[in-house]
Amino acid sequence: MANTLETKAKIRASEIRDKLGFSKEPVANIFSLIESLGILLTKKPIYDSNISAYFIHYKNNYLFFINSAHTLGRQHFSAAHELYHYYYDKNLNGTICDTFKFKNQRNESETLADYFAVHFLMPEDGIYKFFNLVGEDIDINKIIKAQNYFKVSFKAMLVRLKVLGLIDKSEYDRYSTIHLNSTFARLGYTRELIRPTEETYIPQSYLEILYENYDKNQITERAYKEYLSDVGLSIEDLKIEEEVEDLAEETSFDY
Structure with a gap:
């Protein structure tokens, strides 16, 4: 066999x-x-x-x-x-x-x-x-x-x-x-x-596809969380990343 x-x-x-x-x-x-x-x-x-x-x-x-x-x-x-x-x-x-x-x-x-x-x-x-x-x-x-x-x-x-x-x-x-x-x-x-x-x-495209489907109500919040969990992430993780990006923009300088 x-x-x-x-x-x-x-x-x-x-x-x-x-x-x-x-x-x-x-x-x-x-x-x-x-x-x-x-x-x-x-x-x-x-x-x-x-x-x-x-x-x-x-x-x-x-x-x-x-x-x-x-x-x-x-x-x-x-x-x-x-x-x-x-x-x-x-x-x-x-x-x-x-x-x-x-x-x-x-x-x-x-x-x-x-x-x-x-x-x-x-x-x-x-x-x-x-x-x-x-x-x-x-x-x-x-x-x-x-x-x-x-x-x-x-x-x-x-x-x-x-x-x-x-x-x-x-x-x-x-x-x-x-x-x-x-x-x-x-x-x-x-x-x-x-x-x-x-x-x-984690490719950016994966997170973009997930969020797009979630934002358009094509998947539930529960499903969104589960898909994020599949790659070891949570909504809280993404919020932290957004806060870091916002802080970086606020502290940047234009010359």
Whole structure:
């Protein structure tokens, strides 16, 4: 069953990669890609939670939320996972996702989305092309180089290489136990992908759309508050921001 789902997800990932013009190359910036599709992207750290991401679909509007308490590599995987829902789950109004669980997921769609993320971010042909260029004698340096090239988590890259047979179980187990921070520093790699970003990002367009609908009585105040809550905000937060802006205008000087 799992192999059947992975094959289906692999075909779909290849279709979307071709549609977006990636071929065998890595996705340069998945967050920019998401926004270029007209999807509202939000990020906020949620600690002590299994939530990796979620998406909301209302009429023709889509919103992705990414938990920035996770490492950047994990966030990229979660974003690719949500892209599966965007392209292939048009019937869903929304779902909360705990990514990178595969067959342990609670339903088929979530499993497909995880496998899609693997093949979308780390296409088989792209992996082989990369290691043909840097040399097939794989060591920790080349694994980290590959991880940075494909912009995924270290664990995701290790699992991918093991599944493709490029490293064996003993190598996988050995590399799984290394201390990432010190190894990355020793080899001169940035640690950006293996650290949480903990950023809060809410596009202005999202707040504008919400307020416009609320101001025109197209959504209730309760719904307005709920949508704000989805991205970790409240009406009180927005009032504070307005007061700060008003104060800045009052204290500005014209020369």
